[in-house]
Amino acid sequence: MDHSQPETIESWLNWKWQIQNRIKTQEALSANLELTKEERSSFDSCSAFFEFSVTPYYLGLADSKDPHCPIRLQIVPRQEELIRGPFEKQDPLAEETHMPVKGVTHRYPDRALWYLSHVCAVYCRFCTRKRKVSNSFHTPGKEEWNQALAYFRSHSEIKEVILSGGDPLNLSNDKLDYLLGELKSIPHINQVRIHSRYPVTLPMRIDSELCSVFKKHFPIYLVTHFNHPKEITPLVKERISLLIQKGNVIVLNQGVLLKGINDSAEILKELFYGLTAIGIKPYYLHQCDEVWGSSGFRVEIAKGVEIMKQIRGKISGLSVPLYVVDLTGGGGKIPLPSEYLAEKTDHSYIFRNYQDELYEISY
Ligand SMILES: *Cc1c(COP(=O)(O)O)cnc(C)c1O
Ligand code: SF4
Numbered sequence: 001m002d003h004s005q006p007e008t009i010e011s012w013l014n015w016k017w018q019i020q021n022r023i024k025t026q027e028a029l030s031a032n033l034e035l036t037k038e039e040r041s042s043f044d045s046c047s048a049f050f051e052f053s054v055t056p057y058y059l060g061l062a063d064s065k066d067p068h069c070p071i072r073l074q075i076v077p078r079q080e081e082l083i084r085g086p087f088e089k090q091d092p093l094a095e096e097t098h099m100p101v102k103g104v105t106h107r108y109p110d111r112a113l114w115y116l117s118h119v120c121a122v123y124c125r126f127c128t129r130k131r132k133v134s135n136s137f138h139t140p141g142k143e144e145w146n147q148a149l150a151y152f153r154s155h156s157e158i159k160e161v162i163l164s165g166g167d168p169l170n171l172s173n174d175k176l177d178y179l180l181g182e183l184k185s186i187p188h189i190n191q192v193r194i195h196s197r198y199p200v201t202l203p204m205r206i207d208s209e210l211c212s213v214f215k216k217h218f219p220i221y222l223v224t225h226f227n228h229p230k231e232i233t234p235l236v237k238e239r240i241s242l243l244i245q246k247g248n249v250i251v252l253n254q255g256v257l258l259k260g261i262n263d264s265a266e267i268l269k270e271l272f273y274g275l276t277a278i279g280i281k282p283y284y285l286h287q288c289d290e291v292w293g294s295s296g297f298r299v300e301i302a303k304g305v306e307i308m309k310q311i312r313g314k315i316s317g318l319s320v321p322l323y324v325v326d327l328t329g330g331g332g333k334i335p336l337p338s339e340y341l342a343e344k345t346d347h348s349y350i351f352r353n354y355q356d357e358l359y360e361i362s363y
Contacts, residue, residue, distance in 0.1 A: 005056070015198075015205040018055045019121060025052075029076070033064045039076055046077030046125075049293075051134035055121045058201045061230055070228040070261045074124055080296030081125060087328060090131050092289045094330030101151045103140050107332060110159040114148055116140060116179070117166035122201040126256060126297040128289040133166050149182050152189065159190040169198040169205050173213050180217040192217070197225040199240060199251075206239040211247035218248045223283060227255045228262050229270040237278045244279045252283035253321070256297075257307075263299045265310035272311070272319040282321035287336065290328045301325070305336055312338070313354025 011017040023029055026043045029052070035043075043052070054075045063069035091097075095105045095113070105113040115132075123134050152158055161183050168176070183192050198205040199222075214220045222243070226232065243249045253275050255262070262268055272282045285308070288298040308323045324333045342358055343350040350360045 012057070013204050015202055015207070018057055018202055018204060021056055022053045022121065023056065023059055029054075029059075032059055033062060033072065033076070035076070036067050038079060039067065042079040042082070043077055046079075046081045050077075050081070050125070050127070050130045051123055052077060053121070053123050053134070055202050057204070057235075058122050061233065068260060071230060073261050074126070074227065074258070075122060077125060078296055081293035083295050084292055085290070085295045088290045088292050088294060089328060090292055092128060092291045092328045093326055095129075098330060101147045102144050104148050104151060106155075106158070107330060109157050111162060112152065112155075112158050112160070113162045113164050115165055116163055116168045117170040119170045120165065120167045120201070121170075121198060124197070126258060126288055126291075126294055128291045129166075130291060130293075145179065152183065153186050156188040158188065160193060161189060162193045162195055164195040167196050167198055168194055169196045169202075169210075173209050176210075177213045177216070180213065180220070184217050191219070191221060193221040193223060195223050195225075195254075199224040199236065199243070200226050200231050203233070203236045203239040206243050206247075208242065208246060211242055211249075214243070214247035214249050219250060220247070221250045221252065223252045223254050224280065225255065226253050226271065226275060226280070227258060229267065229274045232271075232274045232278060240278050240280060251280045253280050254284040254286060255282070255321070256286045256288050257299045257304050257323075258288060258297045259299050261297075263303065263307065265307050265314075268307065269311060269315050272321065273315060276316070276319040282319055284333075285321045285323045287323070287325035289326055301336060305339060308336075308338065309354075
């Protein structure tokens with residue numbers, strides 16, 4: 001039976017209904033999508049390692065017939081997930097080794113990443129945190145929060161705390177209000193950021209109550225995660241507008257370059273312009289991390305560099321994100337080479353511009 005259609009539109013727009021009615025089994029998925037033989041045969045072995053889950057809303061964006069649909073490729077398990085490439089790691093960014101207190105990764109001196117939940121509405125098959133996300137063996141509670149808060153208070157070099165997960169917007173509004181209040185009361189904390197994919201996979205989470213919480217703690221920076229223009233729906237547009245105008249939130253996007261999903265200049269231009277049109281500034285485009293089972297998603301760096309070259313200068317600079325790689329082993333993020341420098345002489349630099357013309361400037 002198909003459980004993905006509610007009785008009323010009110011239920012559909014209720015984020016808790018969407019969470020409670022997530023599609024989690026092959027049987028329920030088959031009622032919505034025509035699965036290929038390969039998708040059917042790899043479903044169980046893949047989802048045993050990393051849970052399958054999708055909201056009715058996000059599944060509704062997928063093409064039921066086309067196995068190459070960019071939404072479908074992000075959510076339906078495929079055989080490649082079982083491959084362990086020679087460079088791939090379970091924890092590619094060494095987040096667990098830079099963990100001074102449980103739930104906090106403190107790699108860069110001035111900012112710390114805080115995992116507040118292991119749950120997401122939709123599990124992205126390329127997730128870097130498969131090792132813990134979806135694995136609800138442990139939900140951080142008040143005691144861990146207090147340890148993390150004590151750590152932030154006693155480390156005056158920390159200027160920013162980034163709420164992450166899993167999805168931090170999985171927490172109730174009361175809990176978020178409490179945590180944001182605590183963070184904002186620490187004098188050396190300059191800014192608070194939230195990393196959430198709910199604006200993409202569960203936009204109904206952004207309602208006026210949540211916006212009141214954000215407004216109270218102004219300014220809040222929210223970095224979301226759109227990967228394809230198909231994800232920018234009328235509901236997304238409406239709720240992002242609410243987030244900005246009622247929540248006073250500054251919204252940015254970090255996407256991932258994904259094979260067969262968005263690895264073309266045309267699709268990315270449409271995505272970046274589409275985001276700018278609804279008030280979201282493209283911040284980063286990530287090279288896909290070398291996590292176990294990600295080879296089916298990873299695009300060669302050379303191709304990524306070439307794609308970015310077709311974008312930089314061709315569309316508004318406001319709409320262009322920085323293409324970065326988070327170094328496997330925990331080295332942090334670096335911008336990928338853009339190869340604009342054609343030659344360096346003893347008195348000048350010669351650059352190749354976006355139209356392939358050479359320009360010489362002095363040191
Ligand atoms: C990505 C990341 C950050 C944030 O980096 P920005 O470049 O400031 O966006 C902070 N801490 C960790 C551990 C990260 O991986
Ligand atoms: S939303 Fe982020 S943390 Fe959650 S499954 Fe997707 S990539 Fe992983």
